[in-house]
Amino acid sequence: MSWLVDLAGVYARVARRGVVLFARHWWLGLVFAAYQLALFTAAVLAAPLGLVGGFLVALAFAALASSGLVLLGYVVRQGRVTLADVPGSFGVYLGDVLTFGFLLWALEYVASVAFADAAYLAIVFELAVFVFLNAVPEQIYLAGEGGVAIFVGSYQFIGRYWIEWLPATAVLYLLWRAASDAPVGPLAPVLGGVALAFMLVCRGLLFLELTTSSRRARDFQRRASR
DSSP states (O other), X not given: OHHHHHHHHHHHHHHHHHHHHHHHTTHHHHHHHHHHHHHHHHHHHHGGGHHHHHHHHHHHHHHHXXXXXXXXXXXXXXXXXOGGGSGGGTTTSHHHHHHHHHHHHHHHHHHHHHTTXXXXXXXXXXXXXXXXXXXXXXXXXXXXXXXXHHHHHHHHHHHHHHHHHHHHHHHHXXXXXXXXXXXXXXXXXXXXXXXXXXXXXXXXXXXXXXXSOOHHHHHHHHHHTO
16 A cells, blocks of 8 residues: 555656646657658658668667757756757767667667577567666656666666566556547647657656655655654
């Protein structure tokens, strides 16, 4: 019962803080929507270029992802971000995102060869990758991990906090998908960008909540405040 009370308290604090921060930085949703549109445009333009086009799209994705992570870092850690922070954000995590993408591609390539005749094992592998690498964005911009350490850090985080992390992030993901698929015509990308920004802000707050305090410390603080 004490554990459930603690978890409910964590979720309540994250939700309240997430709403407050997003209300102050609602325009972040428009930035994320613009980034998605820019990536789609880059993919269309680069499609005729074959392998070179694929590399250019990967580079564009890494730059946009880097910018998004930097902006999220300002919001989650400092509670404040401005448009002036955008221009210098594209290269901050560029190398980390590219390295992670390459290592993930290599891992999935090896798995595709190894499980070529075992479709069931391939599905299990993809599910394991989705679960244990779920905290990769937060490992990059909040934990400061890079290279192989991103994989290790995410695996260790999920292994320790899976029961707190996965249900909440699954709900946030479903809300984002529902917003993205809403029948609102040309406003769908904007609504999707807004929901994506809110989801990622809440994920970051939850990550910090779990990694910067313990259940015992939170329980002690709750009892002391009565």
